[in-house]
Amino acid sequence: MATTLADAIWDRHVIERAGAHGPAGRASADLLYVDLHLLHELTSPQAFEGLRAAGRSVRRPDLSVATADHNVPTDGSRLPLADRAADRQLRVQIDNCREFGVELHPLGSPGQGVVHVIGPELGLVQPGMTVVCGDSHTATLGAFGAIAFGIGTSQVEHVLATQTIRMARPSTMAVTVNGALRPGVTAKDLTLAVIARIGTGGGTGTLIEYRGAAIEALPMSGRMTVCNMAIEAGARAGLIAPDDTTFAYLEGRERSPRGALWERALDDWRTLRTEPGAAFDREAVIDASAVAPQVSWGTNPGQTVGVDGAVPDPASFADPAERAAAERALAYMGLAPGTAMRDVPISTVFIGSCTNGRLDDLRAAAGVLRGRRVHGRVRALAVPGSSEVKRQAEAEGLDAVFRAAGFEWRSSGCSMCVGMNGDTVPPGTHSASTSNRNFEGRQGPGARTHLVSPETAAASAVTGHLACAADLPS
Amino acid sequence: MDPVTRVTGRAVPLDRGDVDTDQIIPAPWMKRVERTGYADGLFEKWRADPSFVLNRPERSGATILVTGPNFGCGSSREHAPWALRDHGFRAIVAPSFADIFRGNLPNSGLVPAEAAPDVVAALMRATTDDPAATVTVDVASRTLDCPAAGVRAEPFSLDDSAHHRLVNGLDEIDLTLALADRIAAHERTRPAWLPKGRST
Numbered sequence A: 001m002a003t004t005l006a007d008a009i010w011d012r013h014v015i016e017r018a019g020a021h022g023p024a025g026r027a028s029a030d031l032l033y034v035d036l037h038l039l040h041e042l043t044s045p046q047a048f049e050g051l052r053a054a055g056r057s058v059r060r061p062d063l064s065v066a067t068a069d070h071n072v073p074t075d076g077s078r079l080p081l082a083d084r085a086a087d088r089q090l091r092v093q094i095d096n097c098r099e100f101g102v103e104l105h106p107l108g109s110p111g112q113g114v115v116h117v118i119g120p121e122l123g124l125v126q127p128g129m130t131v132v133c134g135d136s137h138t139a140t141l142g143a144f145g146a147i148a149f150g151i152g153t154s155q156v157e158h159v160l161a162t163q164t165i166r167m168a169r170p171s172t173m174a175v176t177v178n179g180a181l182r183p184g185v186t187a188k189d190l191t192l193a194v195i196a197r198i199g200t201g202g203g204t205g206t207l208i209e210y211r212g213a214a215i216e217a218l219p220m221s222g223r224m225t226v227c228n229m230a231i232e233a234g235a236r237a238g239l240i241a242p243d244d245t246t247f248a249y250l251e252g253r254e255r256s257p258r259g260a261l262w263e264r265a266l267d268d269w270r271t272l273r274t275e276p277g278a279a280f281d282r283e284a285v286i287d288a289s290a291v292a293p294q295v296s297w298g299t300n301p302g303q304t305v306g307v308d309g310a311v312p313d314p315a316s317f318a319d320p321a322e323r324a325a326a327e328r329a330l331a332y333m334g335l336a337p338g339t340a341m342r343d344v345p346i347s348t349v350f351i352g353s354c355t356n357g358r359l360d361d362l363r364a365a366a367g368v369l370r371g372r373r374v375h376g377r378v379r380a381l382a383v384p385g386s387s388e389v390k391r392q393a394e395a396e397g398l399d400a401v402f403r404a405a406g407f408e409w410r411s412s413g414c415s416m417c418v419g420m421n422g423d424t425v426p427p428g429t430h431s432a433s434t435s436n437r438n439f440e441g442r443q444g445p446g447a448r449t450h451l452v453s454p455e456t457a458a459a460s461a462v463t464g465h466l467a468c469a470a471d472l473p474s
Numbered sequence B: 001m002d003p004v005t006r007v008t009g010r011a012v013p014l015d016r017g018d019v020d021t022d023q024i025i026p027a028p029w030m031k032r033v034e035r036t037g038y039a040d041g042l043f044e045k046w047r048a049d050p051s052f053v054l055n056r057p058e059r060s061g062a063t064i065l066v067t068g069p070n071f072g073c074g075s076s077r078e079h080a081p082w083a084l085r086d087h088g089f090r091a092i093v094a095p096s097f098a099d100i101f102r103g104n105l106p107n108s109g110l111v112p113a114e115a116a117p118d119v120v121a122a123l124m125r126a127t128t129d130d131p132a133a134t135v136t137v138d139v140a141s142r143t144l145d146c147p148a149a150g151v152r153a154e155p156f157s158l159d160d161s162a163h164h165r166l167v168n169g170l171d172e173i174d175l176t177l178a179l180a181d182r183i184a185a186h187e188r189t190r191p192a193w194l195p196k197g198r199s200t
């Protein structure tokens, strides 16, 4: 029977099948080998503590890599931090990684960055791998044709101790994006439009394979943006079949194979495709040419419209649960039905995160900002997704463009994506943010988030209300 | 872990869908490095409102949360189940759960009971009307009872893996470590080009 890419990768990693009888009795789900375990400071301390309490060691410290991202200030501070809790967590991480022998890229080191940004940068994520991290946006890494998903802290402990994870095989979903994106429409707009279409639960229980001409045309940065938000459609993960774009990105990276090994790897990677005729459990088809720049209006990423649109009337939702959710969202957002999205004034702009904090994203935003100024009422932050992205951006002068426009140019970290490291949106005001979640309070108490692309965030910074780049006078 | 074969008690009705992990426990609580002590963070923002259901005196001591679809969407933070557990919940009844969250609950000894929407709706009504109404989540038989709602032996779904571990109180790491030979055998077949961290 023809196999999907997700199933083929899964099968390569199964150590014990669900239903098999092993030393511990009947296996309740597949036991899967983990090729790479990424860790950050927030979801790992209790896992290391658990190991210590049980007298266990890390089975494969050489397949584990850690960094500090969520809690780090992005104003250039170093330890000790004024935030005592954050300071303690970062120190505990340093101690844990030293004790258990895990590679760590701490605050202030050249390899530090948002965990989902540094993995690919180092060449640590390659086609056909299984990758886990105690963070739901691990889905980002599926862009390389890997199975990559987020896990909880108990599972982090399990992976540290065993290098495996017990998990029921997800079902499969194909999201096929035909045609081509129009000029000015980005991978972020596409991924938001997909969620708006299939809903925040549309991918529940599945591994989504994104395919079709519009996906194949995306660079790796755009593919990562698309897979990053698979989780916002409820999916366990998203993935994209590897191709020449993937191989070109990987060639020559620090941890990529070289010489004869590179050739062998390539031979294998080229076989990683969904076989013709393979059946998916669910399918959705999207026409890329119909996608406009997107802005979210509510408090989940599915509550999104085109920038030309307006805040919907909750009464227009047939489903009572959706209607109630829209009513709550509008109350929180302080928006009236029928308000044109372009009429929403913003106080804050955030360009960064694992969704849109890569070099291509900064270039795109800088392209909009060149020769323009941020509106007087707006505070605007550009936060590179990693220290390496920051260095590259500075090498090509992007920092000067952002600064000249009136942006703050920060150090790398999760920053305003998560509102727990000092960077927050003032209560009751609106932000245009390139992050991935517009949940209540996500960017700080009372913050009203609008999810957008880097280009739209930059244009909104200039006009002081939600706007897309095409709105700006040339 | 202690076996969990059934949970019986009063319930808190939280009639909302898509309750995300940022609502269950706000991110600042994740700066802690301990595994317990998260009770005060549970629904912290909603609890600022004295009329929020969890604040009502008649709801104190409840062990079951009845809620809407896609409960626990958002991040993979296990602090969310820890907060529910620390507050005293032992089972969550909902029409559906977010995937990662459903997988996380049993690791803290909590039961994710996914029941038919009409059954959840009946429980929601009955427990809203009568705070003293008793709900039973029978883990062993995977059924729900709530006389006040006219619910009797209604099935709920709970995957076999979680069911097995909850009912037997098993530690998953011990179970897997018993397979160390098979894990080592797989490791010998891994391609040589796979990347490595710089273990210290």
Ligand code: SF4
Residues within 6 Å of the ligand: A069, A070, A114, A115, A116, A135, A137, A353, A354, A355, A413, A414, A417, A418, A435, A436
């Ligand atoms: S940038 Fe945001 S979504 Fe990404 S890992 Fe950090 S907090 Fe999570």
